[in-house]
Amino acid sequence: MKASLDGSNQSGEKMAAMDELPLVLVHALPPFEISFKGRLQSRFQLIDSLDSTFAPHVSVLLCVGPSPVSSDTLRHLPSLQCIVGSSAGVDHIDLAECRRRGITVTNAGPxxxxxxxxxxxxxxxxxxxxxxxxxxxxxxxxxxxxxxxxxxxxxxxxxxxxxxxxxxxxxxxxxxxxxxxxxxxxxxxxxxxxxxxxxxxxxxxxxxxxxxxxxxxxxxxxxxxxxxxxxxxxxxxxxxxxxxxxxxxxxxxxxxxxxxxxxxxxxxxxxxxxxxxxxxxxxxxxxxxSPHKAIATPESFASLQELIVGNLEAFFSNKPLLSPVNLE
Amino acid sequence: MKASLDGSNQSGEKMAAMDELPLVLVHALPPFEISFKGRLQSRFQLIDSLDSTFAPHVSVLLCVGPSPVSSDTLRHLPSLQCIVGSSAGVDHIDLAECRRRGITVTNAGPxxxxxxxxxxxxxxxxxxxxxxxxxxxxxxxxxxxxxxxxxxxxxxxxxxxxxxxxxxxxxxxxxxxxxxxxxxxxxxxxxxxxxxxxxxxxxxxxxxxxxxxxxxxxxxxxxxxxxxxxxxxxxxxxxxxxxxxxxxxxxxxxxxxxxxxxxxxxxxxxxxxxxxxxxxxxxxxxxxxSPHKAIATPESFASLQELIVGNLEAFFSNKPLLSPVNLE
Known part of the structure; x- marks a missing residue:
């Protein structure tokens, strides 16, 4: 491992910086997966399991594709405030439970x-x-x-x-x-x-x-x-x-x-x-x-990455979410 | 044959009236045919052959579908002033000869x-x-x-x-x-x-x-x-x-x-x-x-009938044609 010119321990600093990145739980049940993890990791500390010791502290869940978010899933996440979705429909999420707990949900509509x-x-x-x-x-x-x-x-x-x-x-x-x-x-x-x-x-x-x-x-x-x-x-x-x-x-x-x-x-x-x-x-x-492909093109997936990052950043900086779902 | 109440010979009158209807030569080479002949016959005297004795006096030709109109066809029609077309394209008509003779051409574009x-x-x-x-x-x-x-x-x-x-x-x-x-x-x-x-x-x-x-x-x-x-x-x-x-x-x-x-x-x-x-x-x-069907629906054929009748009536009443083709 190289020391930096000024002698500080870069690896240790990097770990400290990572600890300061906001926590995001990535919820991606097979076969769904996230294609731009690298980009997210530069801005957020990603957790990929409900069993993580961090889970009770997570305020945001990134739901990949139509991975089901049941009331049971939500029970593992007592601090959850926001679910950032990556699909246009959100019928895979227990919206009634979200409404009850005051959890906001975003979708990929735009x-x-x-x-x-x-x-x-x-x-x-x-x-x-x-x-x-x-x-x-x-x-x-x-x-x-x-x-x-x-x-x-x-x-x-x-x-x-x-x-x-x-x-x-x-x-x-x-x-x-x-x-x-x-x-x-x-x-x-x-x-x-x-x-x-x-x-x-x-x-x-x-x-x-x-x-x-x-x-x-x-x-x-x-x-x-x-x-x-x-x-x-x-x-x-x-x-x-x-x-x-x-x-x-x-x-x-x-x-x-x-x-x-x-x-x-x-x-x-x-x-x-x-x-x-x-x-x-x-x-x-x-x-x-048609095999459920109406909404998908490479161009729209690129746009979706921007939207997901934008929603996450808006949440953590207390700005209005870009694509909130009306739960009323 | 019934005589009318006032004793006149209706059939003779009808023939006289028909003689006064404007002459239109219908040019429909197989397999093309005209589907609304009845409607046209109430307003125009239709001729269906270049060999008709009326042909030299015809001023309008109704060209059905892409029936070819060659310079040879045009030679049979020394009085021709206008070709009313029923297709969007007019590449089946010898446009150079029309231009030379000052014959106007309409299409079905609209x-x-x-x-x-x-x-x-x-x-x-x-x-x-x-x-x-x-x-x-x-x-x-x-x-x-x-x-x-x-x-x-x-x-x-x-x-x-x-x-x-x-x-x-x-x-x-x-x-x-x-x-x-x-x-x-x-x-x-x-x-x-x-x-x-x-x-x-x-x-x-x-x-x-x-x-x-x-x-x-x-x-x-x-x-x-x-x-x-x-x-x-x-x-x-x-x-x-x-x-x-x-x-x-x-x-x-x-x-x-x-x-x-x-x-x-x-x-x-x-x-x-x-x-x-x-x-x-x-x-x-x-x-x-696709089998050359872009322009055709029952609705557009109904619209075409109106356009053809409109062009013929415009011609015979010296009004501007509805869909003239630019021959320049």
Whole structure:
């Protein structure tokens, strides 16, 4: 070990400096892991186990991916004040317990909302205009043999009901306005800053929409929010896009409605029992299936690193968090 | 045959009235046909053959689909003043001969531009975010077996070069602004009404773009406009979307560039020898293939009927045509 020019013991100093770094418990259950540990370690003292002797003193937990944070997990952390999340949805965290204990939660919404919105629009155009289905048709060599592929339907002028006008929903609305769509929305509460028509009742929104785009949080209240009644209200020409969570839709009833033509089609990035997808969907021409990747691009992961570091630094310097989740 | 109450011969009157309807020659070579003949016949006297004795007196030709209008066709029509087209592109019409003879030409651009733009955006998101490829992955049951599908790339922030800022190109630009893209364009001339950067040279545009969207007219000057030099300038991360005409791209060089990774991917609605598509493309994961259907939906065909009738009525009442093509 080299001594420094002035003779001090660098290693000892470094250890002392580390001790002064703020404590952060990294909660990453397999297969989730953190890709930028080095960067975090230069600013925070990372702990990776609930059994650490430091755990009772930890005020911040960094939750990687959808690693479950149960009330049991929280019981190990009596000093916890904040959970910094790295996913857009936070249904893997016991939010009721957080609310009870006054623990704040942040999510990754701002990093992922643009990608999520882009993907929702991509799925929507794909379903309406039959892009993936037509791609299969061309690749199978059917164009010269069978002639023109059936036409799809125009996006412009369609009435789009956005279920959940949060980070992603707002970005979806912004894009669809440029396509000439008519927007309405459903959410827990009417938003005073928004001029789009608000429907407190999801069936009423469906009855007045050609398309439903699902991008709300999964909670006890929104579990199976989209059921057969909603799909019946949407009608035979209706299209559903889901970039939220699989369990927002009653998947069994969705499959039935798609098979029986009770709705026109669906673009699904999420499913109730991922990675398992109902096999009945594999044979349908009126669906586009995606393996839960709406929100993710390398660019959004880079943005997420900034957001996580920003939230941690804001917490430790008593500044407003960058992406707090509304727990009310 | 019934006589009317006042004793006049209705049939004779009807024929006399028809004689007074303006003459329109319908030019529809198989397999193209007109779907709203009844509606037209109530306002115009339709002729369907160049050999008709009326042909020398015809001032308007209604060209259905891409039915070729050669200089030989035009020679049969010495009184022709206007060709009302029903397609967005007019490369099937001998425009040089029209220019020489002072024949005006209209196209269907305004009816189809929104659908064309929507489809271009759909293809672009599909290629960037790998929607069709991921749909194949899920349908093949690979998600539970092989795990996460590789990430695509973010649309926001990308530099998009639009080749041809006409009806469709302008609608594409409007949409991409809402996605946070940076737009530039190439066209015959700089447009004074547009603030996007203009590149007179297509290679310069490609070198300064992440994505090229091709939606210009096919002319002698634009044939094979997108060649290997342009693709090399676009670079290994570059994406090409073509909703114009197949022959705007040197297809052989495109296939090579895609196979060898000299560009990243392509979304192609049009091909040089439709309905034949180069078989090499069928095996590639980085392309989305569509059977020339970008501009077509039932809604746009309804809009087209209005446009065609509007152009014919404008011509016969000496009003400005609704969608004249610039022949300069």
């Amino acid at each position: 990093s992922f909302c643009e990608d999520g919105a882009d993907f929702a629009i991509g799925l929507l155009i794909d379903v309406l205009r039959r892009i993936s289905a037509a791609d299969r048709y061309v690749r199978a060599g059917l164009w010269p043999m069978k002639g023109d592929y059936p036409l799809g339907s125009k996006l412009g002028g369609k009435r789009v009901g956005i279920v959940g006008l949060g980070n992603i929903g707002s970005e979806i609305a912004k894009r669809l306005v440029a396509f000439g769509c008519r927007i309405a929305y459903n959410s827990r509460n009417k938003k005073s800053s928004v001029s789009f028509p608000y429907y407190a009742n999801i069936c009423n929104l469906a009855a007045n929409s050609d398309i439903l785009i699902i991008c709300c949080a999964l909670t006890k209240e929104t579990h199976h929010l989209i059921n057969k009644d909603v799909m019946t209200a949407l009608g035979k020409e209706g299209v559903i896009i889901n970039v939220g969570r699989g369990a927002l839709i009653n998947e069994k009833e969705l499959v039935q409605c798609l098979e029986q033509g009770q709705i026109r089609g669906a673009g699904l990035d999420v499913f109730e029992n991922e990675p398992d997808v109902p096999k009945e969907l594999f044979e349908l021409e009126n669906v586009v299936l | 009816s189809f531009c929104e659908d064309g733009a929507d489809f271009a955006i759909g293809l672009l998101i599909d290629v960037l975010r790998r929607i069709s490829a991921a749909d194949r992955y899920v349908r093949a049951g690979l998600w539970p077996m092989k795990g996460d599908y590789p990430l695509g790339s973010k649309l926001g922030g990308k530099r998009v070069g639009i080749v041809g800022l006409g009806n469709i190109g302008s609608e594409i630009a409007k949409r991409l602004v809402a996605f946070g893209c940076r737009i530039a364009y190439n066209s015959r001339n700089k447009k004074s009404s547009v603030s996007f950067p203009y590149y007179a040279n297509i290679c310069n545009l490609a070198a300064n773009s992440d994505i090229l969207i091709i939606c210009c007219a096919l002319t002698k000057e634009t044939h094979h406009l997108i060649n290997k030099d342009v693709m090399t300038a676009l670079g290994k991360e570059g994406v090409i979307i073509n909703v114009g005409r197949g022959a705007l791209i040197n297809e052989k060089e495109l296939v090579q560039c895609l196979e060898q990774g000299q560009i990243r991917g392509a979304g192609l609605d049009v091909f040089e020898n439709e309905p034949d598509v180069p078989k090499e493309l069928f095996e590639l994961e980085n392309v989305v293939l």
